[in-house]
Amino acid sequence: MSEKTKILCITCPKGCTLEVSHEGQTILEVKPGCKRGHAYAANELVNPRRMVATTVNIRGGLHPLLPVYTSAPFPKGRIHELREVLRKVEVQAPIRMGAVVVEDILGTGVNILASRDMAQA
Amino acid sequence: MTTKDRYDVVIIGAGPGGLAAAIAARQNGAEDVLVIERDKELGGILQQCIHNGFGLETFQQDLPGPSYAQRFIDQALDHGVEFLLDTMVLDISSQRRIFATGKHSGIVDLTARSVVLSMGCRERTRAQIRIPGMRPAGVYTAGTAQRWVNVEGFMPGSRYVILGSGDIGMIMARRLTLEGAHVERVLEVMPYLTGLTRNYVQCLMDFDIPLQLSHTVKRIIGHKRVEAVETVRVDERWNPIPGSEEIIPCDTMLLSVGLIPENELSRQAGVLIDPLTGGPFVDDSFQTNIPGIFAAGNVVHVYDLVDWVSEAGRLAGISAARFAAQVRRKENRLVPLLAGENVRYVVPHRMDRETLAETPVRLQLRVRQPIESPVWVEVRNRTNLIARKGELYARPGEIITLEIPTTAYDEVQKADELTLAVVKR
Numbered sequence: 001m002s003e004k005t006k007i008l009c010i011t012c013p014k015g016c017t018l019e020v021s022h023e024g025q026t027i028l029e030v031k032p033g034c035k036r037g038h039a040y041a042a043n044e045l046v047n048p049r050r051m052v053a054t055t056v057n058i059r060g061g062l063h064p065l066l067p068v069y070t071s072a073p074f075p076k077g078r079i080h081e082l083r084e085v086l087r088k089v090e091v092q093a094p095i096r097m098g099a100v101v102v103e104d105i106l107g108t109g110v111n112i113l114a115s116r117d118m119a120q121a
Numbered sequence: 122m123t124t125k126d127r128y129d130v131v132i133i134g135a136g137p138g139g140l141a142a143a144i145a146a147r148q149n150g151a152e153d154v155l156v157i158e159r160d161k162e163l164g165g166i167l168q169q170c171i172h173n174g175f176g177l178e179t180f181q182q183d184l185p186g187p188s189y190a191q192r193f194i195d196q197a198l199d200h201g202v203e204f205l206l207d208t209m210v211l212d213i214s215s216q217r218r219i220f221a222t223g224k225h226s227g228i229v230d231l232t233a234r235s236v237v238l239s240m241g242c243r244e245r246t247r248a249q250i251r252i253p254g255m256r257p258a259g260v261y262t263a264g265t266a267q268r269w270v271n272v273e274g275f276m277p278g279s280r281y282v283i284l285g286s287g288d289i290g291m292i293m294a295r296r297l298t299l300e301g302a303h304v305e306r307v308l309e310v311m312p313y314l315t316g317l318t319r320n321y322v323q324c325l326m327d328f329d330i331p332l333q334l335s336h337t338v339k340r341i342i343g344h345k346r347v348e349a350v351e352t353v354r355v356d357e358r359w360n361p362i363p364g365s366e367e368i369i370p371c372d373t374m375l376l377s378v379g380l381i382p383e384n385e386l387s388r389q390a391g392v393l394i395d396p397l398t399g400g401p402f403v404d405d406s407f408q409t410n411i412p413g414i415f416a417a418g419n420v421v422h423v424y425d426l427v428d429w430v431s432e433a434g435r436l437a438g439i440s441a442a443r444f445a446a447q448v449r450r451k452e453n454r455l456v457p458l459l460a461g462e463n464v465r466y467v468v469p470h471r472m473d474r475e476t477l478a479e480t481p482v483r484l485q486l487r488v489r490q491p492i493e494s495p496v497w498v499e500v501r502n503r504t505n506l507i508a509r510k511g512e513l514y515a516r517p518g519e520i521i522t523l524e525i526p527t528t529a530y531d532e533v534q535k536a537d538e539l540t541l542a543v544v545k546r
Contacts, residue, residue: 006213008322012177013426015318043350051173052322053185054299062162064274067171069185076327076487083299116164116187 002028007044011036020045049073053115056086056101060120061093067115068101072111082107093120128203129445130438131233132156132221133210133386134302136165137420137427138434139239140193144508145438147200148238151445154229157210157221163197164190165241167427169268172292174319178428189427192509213390215411232243235413235443236399237437238387242380242419244289250378252284254340259347263289263377270296282350283307284338288316289427295324295496299302305329305369308352310337310359339366347372381424390414391511398422401537406440407433413443413448456533458484461501462542465489465517472539477530484523486513495546498523502536515543 002023007017021029030041043049052074055065061119065104074082082105091101102112129151132139135158145186146154162168165176167175170186177183180192197204208223217236221229244262252260258383259278268287279302282288286309294304312335314321325332339353354365356480382400384392392401394411400421401409405419417437418430455471467486476482484500492515499509500523506526521543525533533539 008318008326010322011321013174013317013319050327051183053172054296055171055274057274063272065272067185067187067271069171069173069188079299097188113153115185116168116191 005045007041009033009037009040009042035071043073050074050076050079052079052082054083054086056112058095059090059091059092059116061095061118062121063118066093066095066101066118068112069115070105071111071113072109074105074108078106078108086112095120125304126231126332127230127234127529128155129234129449130151130154130237130441131217131231131314132159132214132237132438132441133219133236134239134418134420135163135165135192135204135206136164136239136241136418137159137193137430137435138201138241138420139165139237139431140190140197140429141434142239142415142417142438142441143202144193144196144200145435146442146445147202148441149442151438151442151494153203154201155205155233156197157205157208157219157229159209163194163204163206166264169271170292170379171271172296177425178426179431185447186427192409193431196309208361210386213386213414215414217390219412223444225476233413235391235415235441236375236414236446237441238384238414238420239418239434239437240383240386240420242382242423245379245381246374247376248377249381252341253350254338255343257341257343257345257347259343259373260341261373261375261376263287265294266373266375267293267296267350270300276300276302278347279303280305280371281375282352282369282371283375283377284337284414285309285377285379286311286315286321286332286334287377287379288298288320291316291320293375294330295328298328298330302326305371306352308336308338309334310355311335338363341374342368346527347374350374380419382423384420387414387416387420392416395493398438402428407446408440413444415442415444419533420545434541455540456536458500459538459540460486461540462544463488463490463515464541464543467541472525474530474533477525477527477533479527481524481526484492484525484541485520486523486541486543487520488517490517492543494545497546499542499544500525501542502532502539505532507536507539511546512543 004018007018018033030038053069058066099114127371130146167186167190175184175189208226210221212220217233247314281304282341340351342349348372400418409414415437458467464489500507
C-alpha cells in the first residue's frame with residue numbers, strides 16, 4: 001500500500017515542499033525537487049538528520065565560548081543528548097578553524113569541529 | 122596604529138561587506154587598504170551567527186557564520202589589508218577625511234582616496250514598534266540575545282516569547298531551546314512567515330515551538346522584570362480582535378521585527394539616503410552621490426543571504442580601487458613649487474606636469490630681502506636649472522613673474538619638486 005508524505009526541504013534557502021510517494025520506507029517517487037532534495041527526502045523519511053551548531057567552553061580565548069558544528073548531519077532524535085555531552089567539553093585557546101573538538105561523538109561517526117580560529121586573549 | 126595619514130581605500134566596518142571590499146580593492150590595484158572596525162575582532166555579525174547555512178552560493182558549502190567569516194578574514198590578511206580594531210569612526214567628510222577614535226588607536230585623522238561604507242544594519246527596537254505596557258527588564262532584540270548566548274556566554278532568561286518570525290527570531294528560538302530554555306511562542310503579525318521556510322522546519326517544527334500567525338503583543342506585563350505578555354489576534358489591517366487576548370507567562374521577550382541600515386556616518390558625509398531602502402542611492406559601481414564614496418552590503422539595503430553581501434562588497438571594492446588609482450594618478454602629476462633662497466612664497470603652490478605639453482606655466486613670487494643690483498630669478502630641479510630670467514633688482518613690495526617654458530617639459534617630468542630662488546647676478 002503506497003502512501004504520500006509531504007516534506008519541507010531544508011537543503012537550501014528555496015524551501016521546496018516535496019511530495020514523497022512511498023511504501024513503508026521504500027521511496028517510489030519524489031516531486032518536485034532536485035538531486036539534493038531527493039536525497040534529503042529519503043533520509044528524512046527513515047533517519048532524519050540535522051546539522052547542529054552550538055558552542056563549547058574555551059579557556060584563555062578572546063571569548064569564553066568557541067562556536068562548533070557537526071562535520072555532517074547528526075541524528076535529529078539525539079540532538080539533546082549531543083548538547084549534554086558538549087556542555088561538559090572545554091578546550092584551550094588558541095585553536096584553529098576546523099580543529100576536531102570531539103571525535104566520533106556518541107559513536108555516530110560525526111566529528112565536532114571548531115567553526116573559527118580563536119586566538120589567546 | 123596607523124602610520125600613514127593617507128590611504129588609497131578606507132573601509133568602514135569589517136563585516137562580510139567590508140572584508141570582501143578590502144580583498145577586492147587589494148586585488149584590483151589599491152596600494153594600501155585600511156579597514157576600521159569598532160568591534161575587537163573582524164567578521165562583524167557573522168561571529169555571533171554560529172548556525173549553519175552560510176556560503177552555499179559562494180563556496181558551495183554549508184558553513185556556520187564564523188567559518189564563512191574566517192575565510193574572508195584569512196584572505197584579507199593574505200592580501201596585506203591593514204586593520205584598526207576597537208576603533209569608532211566619528212565623522213567622514215565629503216572630501217573623504219575620516220576622524221576615528223579608540224582606546225588603543227587614539228585620535229585617528231586620515232584621508233582616503235576612496236571610501237567604502239559597510240556599516241551594516243541595526244535591529245528595530247521596542248521603541249520603534251511602540252509596544253504598550255510596562256517597561257521592565259527582559260525585553261531585548263533577538264540579535265542582542267544572540268550575542269550574549271553565542272559569544273559572551275550567558276542566558277538572558279529562561280521562559281521566552283519571541284515577537285517576529287524573521288530568521289534571527291526563529292534561529293534564536295532553536296538556540297535557546299538547545300541551551301535549556303523554554304520558548305513559549307513565536308508570534309507573527311503578518312498572516313505568513315517572514316523568514317525562510319527551512320528555518321521554520323529546522324528551528325520551530327523540530328523543537329515543537331508553536332508559531333502563531335496574525336498575532337502580536339498587546340501589552341508587556343511586569344515591574345522590575347517581564348512577568349508575562351498579553352497577546353492578541355489581529356485582522357488583515359492589524360487591528361486587534363477583541364476577545365482573542367491571551368496572557369503568556371514568561372520572563373523574557375525577544376524582538377525579531379526587522380533591520381534598518383545604519384547610515385548616520387553616511388549622512389554626515391552628505392550621502393543621500395533612499396527613504397524606501399533606508400540606504401544610500403547607489404549607481405552600478407556602488408558609488409553614492411558623493412564622488413569616491415561607495416557603499417555595499419546591508420548598509421545599502423537589507424539582504425537575505427550573506428553571499429550577496431560579499432558580492433556587493435567585492436564590486437564596491439573594485440570600484441573604490443579604480444577611483445583611488447585615478448586620484449593617485451592626478452596627485453602624482455602635481456609637482457610642488459617650493460620657495461628657496463630669498464623667496465618668501467610662490468603661487469601656484471603646485472603645478473600639473475602635463476600642462477607644459479600645451480602651454481607655459483606662469484609663476485609669481487615675492488622675495489624676502491631687497492637686492493638693489495641685478496639678480497637671477499631661477500627655478501631648479503635640485504641643482505638642474507629649468508628656467509631663469511634676469512631682473513635689475515628685487516624688492517619685497519613687487520611681485521616677480523617667471524614662466525616655465527613648454528621646452529622644459531622633459532626636465533619637469535623628472536622632478537619630484539621644483540625650487541625657486543632669487544640670487545645676485
